[in-house]
Amino acid sequence: MLKKAQRLKDRLHNGFGGFNFKHRCSKQRRYCYSTERYELRYEQSAINPVQFLREKSHIPQICDSPHLTIHTNHLSINNAINTKDVLESLIDIKMRDGEKRHFKNERLLKLMTGVELHQSLSVKDARHCDHISCVTSDRVWISYRDHLMLINTKGDTLYSLNKLSNYSDGFHTVNKENELIFIGNGCITKLSRDMKTATTFIETKDSPWRPRCVYCSPSTGDLLVGVYRYLEEKETGKVTRYNQIGKLTQTVFTDNTGNNLYKSQRYITENNNGDVVVSDINIGVVVTDCVGRHCFSYTGHPPEIGLIPYGICTDVLSHILVCDGKANTVQMIDRDDAKWQYVKWPFSTTNQTSTWRPRCVCWSPFTGDLLVGMYIEEPNIGKVTRYNQSGELAQTIQYNDNELELYRGPRFITENNNGDIVVCDDDALVVTDRDGRHRFSYTGHPLGSGLLPGGICTNALSHIFVCDSISKTVHMIDKDGQFLLHVMEPQEEDEPCSLGYDVHTQSLWVGTLYNNTLSIYTFSDQDTVTNELPPSPGEDVLIGAGSV
Structure with a gap:
């Protein structure tokens, strides 16, 4: 970048060498000042980009595109810029010879401030606002029942259309030429930019399908129309696409299984990635791609709460x-809401005598699967089930190689780094491998002393920690079931019952049963090395502890 700045300076010198153009006229002086200021900014941004961004109070506005102006008018850089985030963003800019630099703008979200109310205004001639179509940064069309008004940012009405015989919600839009397109009086009409000429764009009077919402694509100029009809007293809907001359080019109404996608569309828009986004009051937010394939349907957060969707739009980040x-x-919501879908796990499965009930769960960071410890009270048996990310049952672990029950009542469950599944049962620690084969059962130290296991966790070396109500301490064993040490001294009036391991600080968090104290045990490098060799039988090792 420094070379480019120097090259710019040399070219300016060669072009105006020996010519004192600063005093020729005021216009040339203005050009000279602008050029020198641009050159200085170029050099500053190359030498110290983070400091350069800190000194800038606003992002330069983009004035040559009416669509981008809407998104960039009020963008500003937060004064408290996170240097690390800026550097990460700059690293992602790829330099290519003879091409523009490419940068994924999703990272810029980390540099933006939260949502703030920019302005509030009262519309004098409307009781409420049903829909908004943006024309410019200071003019918008709004609708109230069958009234349509063009207003400015002061709330003044500049133009109005009344008695349109239309009570739908998102019934108007604006095209790339800033012409208004709206549904009214049985057809779709286009109003010229000077608001002097209205022409019928699409005639719908003779069709059983009635238009309810429209949106004009700023990228293709196509018109997306949400239409509906009543068939056997049931409402159904579809989305149609018309090109710029009003010719029907696409119809979308079912998913890949043949089920209807829409019932009662109220609003429609198009995302920057080409997806068609529909607000359906009876279904939710329905998203299809540009060729009509169903992407996902969003029904609220969390889904069981539900959603009554109305007005809808997208931002510059989709x-x-x-x-x-x-x-x-x-x-x-993001453009790939499928990543946020909630899965209803099918926990309740019934056998001939009773019902399996879940008691403990663990999410695998390696596979994304969900491990569930389940039990039946009578007879007193248990099992471990594995569900994949789609909520489908993928594995059941219940018996050892001799067809004997492995579990009585799983209480805690976790997954070790080597893939083993570690379960705290009623009176033992039961470990199976990833395929469900029984590896070992740990019943306490020394042998025969018994074990009443509680909380459980593992560390980066695949060591297993387990709370024991009999010895009132925490046992540490290796991945093969060999006892290594007691982490803490036995508690006289209390006992450990819950565990958590912080892999970043190599700290073990211990919660107790009868008070509100959390203890943190840290592992030094020397301790970690000596853990490879187990201490003498019965020898307890206390690792440095602190409490919070």
């Missing part, structure tokens, strides 16, 4: 924003 009439708020 996030989807939807008004929720149930929670009276605006929800923001």
Whole structure:
């Protein structure tokens, strides 16, 4: 970048060498000042980009595109810029010879401040606002029942259309030429930019399908129309696409299994990635890709609470924003909401005599599977089940090689770094490998002393920690069941019952049964090395402890 700055300076010198153009005229002086200021900024940004960004109070506005202006008008850089985040962003900028630099703007979210109310205004001629279509940064069309008004940022009405015989919600939009397109009086009409000429764009009077919501794509110029009809007293819907001359080019109404995607569309929009996003009051937010394939349906957060979706739009990062009439708020979801889908795990499975009930769960950081410890009270038996990320049962572990029951009542469950499944049962620590084969059962130290296991966890070396109510301490064993040490001295009036291991600090967190104290045990490098060789039988080793 320094070389480019020097090259710019040399070219300017060669072009104006020996010519004192600063005093030719005021216009040339203005150009000279702008050029020198640009050159200085170029050099500053190359030498110290983070410091350069700190000194800038605003991002330069993009004025040559009406669409980008809407998104960038109020963007500003937070004064308290995180240097690490800026450096990570700059590293991602790829330099290519003869090409523009490419940068994924998702990282910029880390540099942006939270949502702030920028302005609030009262619309004098409307009791409420059903839908908004942006024209410019200071003018928008809003609708109230069958009234349509163009207003400015002061709330003044600049133009209005009344008695449109239309009570739908998202019934108007604006195209790339800033012309208004709206549903009214049985057809879809286009109003010229000067608001003097109205022409019928699509005639719908003779069709059984009635239009309810429209959106004009800023990228293709196509018009997306949500239509509906009543068939056997049931409402059904579909989405149609028309090109710029009003010709039907696409119809979307079912998913890949043949089920209807829509019932009662109220609002429709298009995302930056080409997805078509529909607000359906009876289903939720329904998203399909540009060719009509169903991507996902969003039904609220969490899903069981439900969603009553109304107005909808997207931002420059392809996030989807939807008004929720149930929670009276605006929800923001990402463009790939499938990553956020909640899975209803099918826990309740019934045998001939009783019902399996879940007691403990563990999410695998290696496979993303969910491990569930389950039990039946009568007879007193247990098992471990594995569910994949789709919620499907993938594995059941219940018997050893001799077809004997492995578990009586799993209480805690975890997964070791080597893939072993570690379970605290009623009176033993039961360990199986990833495939469900029984490896060993630990019943306390010394042998025959018994074990009443509680909380459990593992560390980076695959050592296993388990709380014991008999010895009132925490046992540390290796991945093969060999006793290594007692982590803490026995508690006279209390006992450990819960564990957690911090892999970053190599710290063991211990919670007790009868008081509100959490103890943190740290492992020094020397201790970690000596753990490879077990201490003498019966020897207890106390590792440095502190309490919080």
